[in-house]
Amino acid sequence: MQLSFRWYGNTDPVTLKQIKQIPDMKNIVSAIYDVPVGEVWTKDKINSLKSSIEQEGLTLSVIESLPVHESIKLGEANRDGLIENYKESLRTLGNSGIKTVCYNFMPVFDWTRSNLNYELEDGSKTLMYDNDFIKDIAPVTTNLNLPGWDESYTKEEMAALIEKYRQIDEEDLWKNLEYFLNEVLPVAIEHDIDLTIHPDDPPWSIFGIPRIIKTKESYQRLISINSSKNNGICFCTGSLGCLEENDLPEIIKEFGDHIHFVHMRNIKRLDNHSFVESGHLSKYGSINMKEVVRALKAIDYKGTIRPDHGRMIWGETGKAGYGLFDRALGATYINGLIEGVETNDSTIS
């Protein structure tokens, strides 16, 4: 396994030169950000991203994300053309040497938090999810915008989109995912691309909208659609870990062949499905990070891990969860864990 760092392209306040100075950091996770969702990623744009990263002595190892258009998730009449575009982007990525692509099937809201600047005891700021607050929001009718919402929608478009999702249930969403995967997986397999689905964040339904990638059972159903290893999983400790019932090492061991990308962050579960994003260390959150690393060793995981979301420390400002400092601290912590556990392979069950 090797570490990677998410970089939001040339407008990211975190630079590639900074990332390169993090010990043992050689791999970049990125995407094309100036192409509207549903349109084709061109060879020129992909190669330009790739070469800007390689110029700094780093490697573009994972695309996160190649986003799935809402019409595909909703199973709307126009989905076939959008899926063709998706396949075309996949082919071009494959031909450019990209072997891991992350996507998600979350309706409307990619990730949801109630507060991006929750202050911890040490004065650092972090992301927080207050379930009591979220569940009382009527997102269509209130004027409140939650952090993380897609700002490319107008309020009316957002309301219409939410209403559409309220007309379908989890079973419909599964069928739409199945339809999508049946179309794109052959292309992924042909180009040796591991398509990895990110779990829902948080892993439960919000605002009366269905969500389906939440638990061990979700992965069982996902793999029943297609058992190819290219039908893959982005294993996100922070998302799955919000549900206490999710035994992370057990899920890793059960679906090891399908895990090709790992997000490592920690969260502290609070009462009633609320949570706060803690620092990466096991002692600060509800997730035992060492047991996650041990499970990854047990499956002989060869893919990339990225230290996910950091707190904002030392006065850093920027994209919530994606500052330089605390993510880098997470990277060296994970490096220490990997090295520490590595000696004792014989004791891993």
Place this chain on the structure above:
Amino acid sequence: MQLSFRWYGNTDPVTLKQIKQIPDMKNIVSAIYDVPVGEVWTKDKINSLKSSIEQEGLTLSVIESLPVHESIKLGEANRDGLIENYKESLRTLGNSGIKTVCYNFMPVFDWTRSNLNYELEDGSKTLMYDNDFIKDIAPVTTNLNLPGWDESYTKEEMAALIEKYRQIDEEDLWKNLEYFLNEVLPVAIEHDIDLTIHPDDPPWSIFGIPRIIKTKESYQRLISINSSKNNGICFCTGSLGCLEENDLPEIIKEFGDHIHFVHMRNIKRLDNHSFVESGHLSKYGSINMKEVVRALKAIDYKGTIRPDHGRMIWGETGKAGYGLFDRALGATYINGLIEGVETNDSTIS
């Protein structure tokens, strides 16, 4: 074992608020910097330092260093008064709750490097020791000042001091250390203070001046002076590790009862006793950091560890080796190692 961070007081560009945001960082290593070497540290000064640290929710855990006057190391006629002052400072520190004090017995030069801004492949800057360069210097007669030299001396004073040390040999230096320890250890024992001697950095003679704390044999002789656990060792991986013959885990296991303070950093040994200070990760240097942690676990080490010297990364400037960023990365790496190794106690021999 618990982590600690060196802080140079209120003039340090690294602030206590920043240190507090490093995960699991609760302990501060500091000293009084405005009292000339040889004079008494007053209760007021110690308590002022202590309370400034406690106001930020941190603890002053280790004094590094309570410096030993050159006349004590040289065994000069005025040493008794200076040793009385040292004892008085120790008593005051003990009464203020300080239980670990670091010192060294290096003549003239505390640590020696040839370059404080050696550029690594990733653009970061680090400390470097070029033995070919150092051995050709005639420090008394050239105009060259090496980084790390005590700037409180004039060139003439420095020349005179070096000349004095050239008149004594290692045996004399050992006798002077023994004289000093025989005087101060009873005070340390009475106040339950662990006095920890820092190894010579690098652990060999330079400029024709004797050095004595270099190898396993040095510690055998040290402890033969007084076997009390208060006659302690500050185990510095980066200093001892410059000599390939020093088997660090073996030294830790042999002298475990006397180790009360640990400096963890990595160095890459080059040809002919040259070395460069690498990042903390084992893969960058000559020291296997995991084996150091395993040995510390094997002796059930309860003291503090501080991530020693970091590179200068992300454009940081400041005191060479003592920036915030890379030392903090070292801290979380060490935390990961400690946690990773900790599971598997049964395999530690």
